[in-house]
Amino acid sequence: MTREKNIAFIALFAALIAALGLIPAINMPWGVPVTAQSLGVMLAGAVLGAKRGFLSVLLFVGLVALGLPLLAGGRGGLGVFASPTAGFVIGFPIAAFFTGLVMEKLSDMDVRLSAGIGAFAGGVVALYICGIFGFWAIMNFSMGNERSIADATFVMSVYIPGDLIKVIATALVTHAIYRARPHYVLTRA
């Protein structure tokens, strides 16, 4: 792969994750919105692979920090990194990395299955470790008294069902891309 193609894939996927923020969120029965944006993060890993997926999502998060309103709902800027959910945004590139890594390791398996397992490992397990740790750190710094990780996990668990929907969506979308343009799924190329 040429360097130009490498950079174009990384940059266009970062722009794609921003565009996915425009798809209206579906609401879970208890009011938590599910946006397509973190689906884009898992997809970056599953399609581009660990290294390129990581760089692409890092570019996206970096541009949010520089002041582009790329997050769902037009949010962006340095304020994002001072909010209680900062750990999730910082964890996005790591989530893409692990999604891609698992997908690369399971290259003999069915595309849907390996993309689903990868998205679960990266977009749920790795992402929630970052998100919950970030939330817990902000809570402890802000209050000065010890809160357990379990407390933070409890608060964050309302988001998990929505992310499981995205794991399935990642599997289906990766498979759809693989059927239309097999050479675009770089984890299989």
Added chain:
Amino acid sequence: MLTLCVETPTPLHRVPAGFKLGFMLVSAWLIYALDSVWLVLAAFFVVLTAVNFLGPVIRREMVRAIKPLWIMFVIFGGWIAITVSPLPALILVLRLVTLLMIANLVTLTTPLDQMIDVLMTVLRPFEKLGLKTAPIALAIALVIRFVPVLGERTTTLLQAWKARSTKRPFWRIVAPLTISAMDDAEHVSEALRARGGLAGK
């Protein structure tokens, strides 16, 4: 408008970006070092006064940036108020909102090109370790160019979906959108190579 920086000039626009970012880091440390509720409250009002002093445009954008987070503050604050006590909950929310306002002030008053300059200055020492900054600058430019293009395409796909179905679109338009973005990436990379590409950079 693709950036959050407001165009109406304020005195803060004239302050160098690096200085504002440094101030933000120091104030974040300071706000967490303050342990009395009165000092935290004072910091909150100082920042609030500064926001008001900078005029209606900044005030409006600040409200727009913080409003979606209110529910979260009420839930977290309420949860701590019930499980611990109301005072730590108040300190937590005040600290977060104060820091959030300072961070947003930097974003609202610093143009994108100045932010990119700061980033490139920070990355410069890493050039000696083999990091190439030219591809990073190119990637940033490509994202800024393609966010509106892909945004428009998303809107078109959403409208086409609405014309065909009464169900809500979600993952089904993600696949065509991704494929089209990757098609664009192939064209862009060919165009870049045709123009000399990144050879030697």
